[in-house]
Amino acid sequence: MPDTGSRGSAGAARVPREVVDAALRVARRLGKDVADVPTREIALEAGISRSTLLRRLGGPREALDEAVRAAGVDPGGQPPVRDRAITACAHLIGEHGLAGLTLEAVAARADCSVHSVYAAFGGRNDLLEAVFERYSPILDVEQILDGPPRGLPETVRLIYRRLAQALDREPRVLPAMLAEAFARPAAPASQALVRHFVPRVLAVLGRWLADEVAAGRIRPMPVTLLLQQLVGPMLMHFLTRPALGGVRQVDLPDPEEACEEFAAAFVRAVALPAPGGDRD
Incomplete structure (x- = not known):
């Protein structure tokens, strides 16, 4: 309608x-x-x-x-409805979180009809998945892992830089989505994101970690634990940076230094010595 x-x-x-x-x-x-x-x-x-x-x-x-x-038709003369709706939805999530997000608000922000948003996405969950695809680091990480082979330390550093950029940039979509998943894990929006997000992460990072284990480059641990060890410290640091930035007693390193330190810590924790003792 x-x-x-x-x-x-x-x-x-x-x-x-x-x-x-x-x-x-x-x-x-x-x-x-x-x-x-x-x-x-x-x-x-x-x-x-x-x-x-x-x-x-x-x-x-x-x-x-x-x-x-x-009449239910986008007159055009602007970027396509799909692009405008994704951008509008991302800014609304960054400003107000996920809980109160409505397609009516997205349509108003995108300067289109609700009918046009439904035609482009089919529903709220499909729109959220499209927003996640654009504003999460998943596509960047896929490119890193599909690119030329690198040593473990360099690969981890590159992954951390992409993750840091996704967590720190405006609109702050990824932090808002993670906050919703942590605060209301049983909510329909959280469940939809988890169903979309987890298989993608397993297909990208999980496969890479499993291959590293099979090649004897990192310790044989369950992939889920390796994933949590890989992203957990980085998530904790970059999700808390905005709040800690105003505390005088807290000395935060710059993002690049943080990525370097966390990458070195992950490699020390999971890497097996390469022949000759060189982990690179």
């Missing part, structure tokens, strides 16, 4: 339906967004002059865009 809230108000109401239909037809025929179709083409399709069209719109064409949006 189209979202015809405030966005489809007075401006949309004065646009005749036949003008909206004409705009949609010519946009489909030309393969363009409605916002990119010249008004003369819309007037021609509607069988009226351009000046008559502008009079019926009441002036600028924003009223037509409102009417098209109220």
Whole structure:
């Protein structure tokens, strides 16, 4: 059902339906967004002059865009709805957390209809998964592990740098998602994220750790414990940095130094000596 809230108000109401239909037809025929179709083409399709069209719109064409949006179609002229919704959702999560997030709020922030958000994602959980894909370090880590072989210390350092960037950048999506999962693990949003997140992590980091064990480069431990040892200290440090930054007695290292120290600690804890005693 189209979202015809405030966005489809007075401006949309004065646009005749036949003008909206004409705009949609010519946009489909030309393969363009409605916002990119010249008004003369819309007037021609509607069988009226351009000046008559502008009079019926009441002036600028924003009223037509409102009417098209109220009909459940994104008029375009902006980045695609999917991209705008992901960005809007990320900022809302960073500002207010996950618990109160609604598709109505996402649509308002993205300047589109709720209907358009549903059409792009199918529902709230699918939108959250898309936000996680964009704002978590999972894709960066995949590229690191699919790239040229590196020694264990260098690989861990690179992973930590990507994780630190994801935890520290604005909007603070990853910290907010983790906070929701820790605070309300049984909530539907938390369960949906866990079902999406854990298999991805196991497929990427879990496989890499299992391969390192099989190659005799790190101690044979359950993959779950290795994962927790890999990411646990880093998560604790970067999730608490914002709160600790204002405490005079706490001397925080810069992020790069923290990554180096945690990487060295992980390698010392799990690495097996390579032939000749060189762990690199």
